[in-house]
Amino acid sequence: MSAQSESQSISxxxxxxxxxxxxxxxxxxxxxxxxxxxxxxxxxxVGERFxxxxxxxxxxxxxxxxxxxEADLHKRLRYSWRGGPVDTIVTFTLTATPSGGTHLAxxxxxFLPEQGAAIAGSRHGWSRMLGGPLKEVLSQIP
Numbered sequence: 001m002s003a004q005s006e007s008q009s010i011s012x013x014x015x016x017x018x019x020x021x022x023x024x025x026x027x028x029x030x031x032x033x034x035x036x037x038x039x040x041x042x043x044x045x046v047g048e049r050f051x052x053x054x055x056x057x058x059x060x061x062x063x064x065x066x067x068x069x070e071a072d073l074h075k076r077l078r079y080s081w082r083g084g085p086v087d088t089i090v091t092f093t094l095t096a097t098p099s100g101g102t103h104l105a106x107x108x109x110x111f112l113p114e115q116g117a118a119i120a121g122s123r124h125g126w127s128r129m130l131g132g133p134l135k136e137v138l139s140q141i142p
Contacts (some may be wrong), residue, residue: 003140009109011122012130017101017137020074026137027077027092034135038064044071051056052083059117060084081108106130 016023026032028044038052048068056062064083070091071077078091088110096102108126111119 006113007109008111008113008115008119009107010111010119012106012124012126014104014106014130014136015097015101016104016135017099018141019100020096022138022141023094023102024074024077025106025141026134028071032137032141036137037129041056041070042066044068044077046125047073066090084118086111086115086122104130 003125026036028042030042038054040050040052042048042050046068049088050064050066052064054060054062054064060083064081066081069078069080071112074094076091077091078089081088081090088108090121091097091105091107091109093105093107094106097103098116106126113121116135
């Protein structure tokens with residue numbers, strides 16, 4: 001078995017009443033992204049490196065190092081996510097819905113089998129952030 005086949009992922013899906021262009025802005029505009037996730041210096045261009053900064057804990061120094069791996073405008077955003085012992089990939093896939101909204105598919109992949117606490121914490125964090133603060137920010141974007 002390869003390391004990839006042994007890795008674990010978090011997958012979440014949301015139906016949002018906002019068009020993909022608005023969702024894209026919330027995922028890639030550093031100011032909007034900081035309102036629902038973490039402060040950052042993101043530039044959504046392939047190859048760009050950026051960091052997320054949050055309050056440190058006893059398990060984490062508060063910094064996530066990232067690199068944009070894919071940025072298909074209004075459709076797909078994928079970046080590496082490296083913080084503490086976690087070296088993973090975050091992917092957002094946006095699909096326009098017939099109602100003018102967006103189907104948002106989220107995946108955080110590459111967790112190793114021994115990283116059970118990290119995957120559980122990440123699943124809780126992403127569920128909370130995507131299910132609440134992201135939706136609040138979207139409702140405030142003109």
